[in-house]
Amino acid sequence: MSSQSIDIGLSKATEPASLALILGKAARVVFRVLVVCFCLTPFLLVIAISLGEKIEGAAWVWGFEFTHYERFFVGADWPNSYSGIYLQKLWYSLYYALIAAPIAVVTAFPFTYFLTRLTRRAQTVWLIFLLSSLSLSEVFIAMGWDVLLSNRSGLPMVLRELGITDWMKATGWFDVARDWGLASPRDLKFKTSLFATVLTMSYLVWPYAVILLYPALSRLDTSTVEAARTMGAGPWAVMRTVILPTVRIPLIGTTLLLFVFLLGVYVSVTVFADPSQHTLAVSIYGSVRGSTLNAPFGAAQSVILLITAGLFLVLSQILVSYAEKRR
Amino acid sequence: MTRLHWSAMIFMGLAAIVLAMPIVVVSAAALNGGRTMLFPPEDPTLARFVEFFVSEPVWRTALYNSTVIALGSAAIAVLAAWPMAYWIWKRSDTGSKALAGLAAMPFALPPIVFGVGLGFMWAFTGGLGTIWAAILSHAALFVALPLVTISIGLQSVDRAHLDAAATMGATEGVTFRTIVLPQTLPYTASGFFFAMVLSFNEFIVMFFVSSSAFSTVTLQIFNSLRNGFTPTMAVAAITFITVSVVAFSLVARFGDLPRLMGADQTRD
Numbered sequence: 001m002s003s004q005s006i007d008i009g010l011s012k013a014t015e016p017a018s019l020a021l022i023l024g025k026a027a028r029v030v031f032r033v034l035v036v037c038f039c040l041t042p043f044l045l046v047i048a049i050s051l052g053e054k055i056e057g058a059a060w061v062w063g064f065e066f067t068h069y070e071r072f073f074v075g076a077d078w079p080n081s082y083s084g085i086y087l088q089k090l091w092y093s094l095y096y097a098l099i100a101a102p103i104a105v106v107t108a109f110p111f112t113y114f115l116t117r118l119t120r121r122a123q124t125v126w127l128i129f130l131l132s133s134l135s136l137s138e139v140f141i142a143m144g145w146d147v148l149l150s151n152r153s154g155l156p157m158v159l160r161e162l163g164i165t166d167w168m169k170a171t172g173w174f175d176v177a178r179d180w181g182l183a184s185p186r187d188l189k190f191k192t193s194l195f196a197t198v199l200t201m202s203y204l205v206w207p208y209a210v211i212l213l214y215p216a217l218s219r220l221d222t223s224t225v226e227a228a229r230t231m232g233a234g235p236w237a238v239m240r241t242v243i244l245p246t247v248r249i250p251l252i253g254t255t256l257l258l259f260v261f262l263l264g265v266y267v268s269v270t271v272f273a274d275p276s277q278h279t280l281a282v283s284i285y286g287s288v289r290g291s292t293l294n295a296p297f298g299a300a301q302s303v304i305l306l307i308t309a310g311l312f313l314v315l316s317q318i319l320v321s322y323a324e325k326r327r
Numbered sequence: 328m329t330r331l332h333w334s335a336m337i338f339m340g341l342a343a344i345v346l347a348m349p350i351v352v353v354s355a356a357a358l359n360g361g362r363t364m365l366f367p368p369e370d371p372t373l374a375r376f377v378e379f380f381v382s383e384p385v386w387r388t389a390l391y392n393s394t395v396i397a398l399g400s401a402a403i404a405v406l407a408a409w410p411m412a413y414w415i416w417k418r419s420d421t422g423s424k425a426l427a428g429l430a431a432m433p434f435a436l437p438p439i440v441f442g443v444g445l446g447f448m449w450a451f452t453g454g455l456g457t458i459w460a461a462i463l464s465h466a467a468l469f470v471a472l473p474l475v476t477i478s479i480g481l482q483s484v485d486r487a488h489l490d491a492a493a494t495m496g497a498t499e500g501v502t503f504r505t506i507v508l509p510q511t512l513p514y515t516a517s518g519f520f521f522a523m524v525l526s527f528n529e530f531i532v533m534f535f536v537s538s539s540a541f542s543t544v545t546l547q548i549f550n551s552l553r554n555g556f557t558p559t560m561a562v563a564a565i566t567f568i569t570v571s572v573v574a575f576s577l578v579a580r581f582g583d584l585p586r587l588m589g590a591d592q593t594r595d
Contacts, residue, residue: 031410032426038467039429042444043436049447111342114335116590124584132571133346137528139548140564143556144349147356206346215589235332264437266531267549281439288443289535295447302440309437 043306050299060296068300086283090304093279096269097262100201105255107202108209113243115210116218134207138267145200146271149190156188181274196272201265205258212257216250249323256316260309280305350568357561368558379562385547386559390566393527393543395458400465401473401523405515407466408473413507416481427474434471438531441468446535456540464536465526472525473518476587480514481507483586513582520574528567 053063075083115126148154159165165188168174177183181193190196220243228238244251266281273279280301287298331339357375358368379386411430414423433441445464446455454460484507492502530545537546544563551560578584 028410031407035407035411035426035430038463039433039470042441042448043432044444045447045451046440046444107342110335111339114331114339117331117335120585123590124579127584127588128572128575128579129343129346131524131575132568133350135524135528135571136350136564136568137530137545137548139530139545139552140353140528140567141349143548143560143564144353146556147352148349203345203349211588218585218590260435260437264439264531266439271552281437284439284443288446298443299447302443305437306440309440313435 046299046302046306049296050303052296052299054294054296060294063296068297069304071297072300072304086280086301089278089280089283090308092273092277093263093281093305094308096197096201096265096273096279097259100198100262101205101255101258103198103202104205104209104258105213105251108206109213109251112210112213112217116214116220130207130210134211138204138265141204142200142267142271145196145203146191149196149272151187151189151191155190159188192272192274194273194277197269197277200268200272201262204265204268205261208261209254209258212254213247213250216247220246249319253316253319256312256319260312260316263305263309350564353561353564354568356556357558357565359558359561375558375562378559379566383559385542386544386563389542389544389547390563392458392461392541393545396461396465396533396543397523397527399462400469400526401519403462403466404470404522405473405477405519407470408477408518409515412474412477412481415478430467430474431471433468438468438529442532442535445532446538449536449538455536456538458541461533461536461541461543464532465529466522468529468532469522469525472521473515476514476518476521477511479587480511483514484510513578514587517578517582517587520578524571524574527570 048062049060050068051064051066052060053065054060054068070078072086073084075081075085077083115123118126149156151157156165165174168177168188174183174188177188178185180195182195183189224242224246225238228242233241264281265279266285269279269282284298284301284305287294287301355368358371358373359375380390381387407430411423411427414420415427445467449455449457449460449464454463488506488510489502492506497505528545530549533543533546534549537543542550544567548556548560548563551557575584578587
């Protein structure tokens, strides 16, 4: 009798519990599906549409053809004529990132090192400043540098007023600046130029460089530095023989991440680079939303940018795991 | 804590100046009386602030859209990040890790590619150009941020408290409510603020998702780019940088910003 009542009690207790369990499992599955939907589907769609067929004068239909990739590598008129214009755009994407990422890392490295030597309180204030700058929209940053480099109220005006422009003209440096594309016949000008593009791009990722180097440098074992100093090593020797070898991997990893980030930069390139030197990101934008309107081709270019970025991300991952294994 | 060499201080000072320069110039340009961006400003006035916040509906609507998208997407990102971070912490199985890796992908890869993909996706599902699609898109893009901050927070939960709760017979739910959640609250808030601020400032993904049906402040500024920058846009820049500074100051006030950024916590 008593065992029966216990039985009933148990079954009553387990029934809602199992229902909750099933609901919980269902919610978990739904949640996972949603994450996959939102984070993976867009990339899969880009890949699928890159194989689609563009109909002249209309939109596009699903398909399975590699014409858009062919156009990317050898031009639309292949095999009658060869055009490497899109390969050149990819090269410019790589080129800007290749210059701007190392500049940002090289200048951010000593800064971050000094930052980690400050008190916790000072570090917090600096971090607020850095994070605010980091999150500031690219449109505002382009706007700021646009004013700073503009002929009427920016750097060219300052140099003119200070007489540096005249001095450059007198000594022949002005012609050098013209050769570098930094001057019009009469005055210095930085828009549009490689200098302005790379400067803005480095500025854009500089706070990222600090944030990415920060963990490694703040965990740096100070006792080895102090030991080296006590043994009479100068600051440069310490930097070269103690600090740099220990943070070599984070340094390379940071450069790679910034490089990937810069591959997709759009606003700075449109504002500061010469149209003949625009990047793949600008071309994607033009194909998908802009004047040329060719979604499958835009998608194909996106896939190529994606693969390029993915390669460098995988490289940085390999580097990190290699470093962890050695530890 | 060693005192920095004077040359180090000069270097940091110079870095601060370069970092602040475009921001200062843009902010000062907001005071221009005329329609052109001049530095130093000519005929200083605060009329541009009235234009941005009150009298010009274009900017008012854009600011409203930006705010709704930033707050909505940050809230969803935090809600989506919590279970993922919790599963990794609780079980650390391959499935949970793969899921988190997937969620971090949009943030790691070039945003323009994700934007193009989202544009296609919303075109098929009918969400293109709607605010809710924009909110979900930004939530997907920035879910990686609360995922990281909450994971850091979970690692800081005191194991002794968990053991004590388990010995006293607390269920997983009770432990979660009374120990895990309160101790990770600052990290959850940090994740929210990070996602919010970045969504507020994001441009390229929003460009593809909005499909010109609505505009946010950053979109509006980019659209006006061809006609040149105007001082009213500079007011937007001031607003945005203020929001960032306030948000990150709150993170620093209620949480440990150096630790959140990966500093060694044993040293001070």
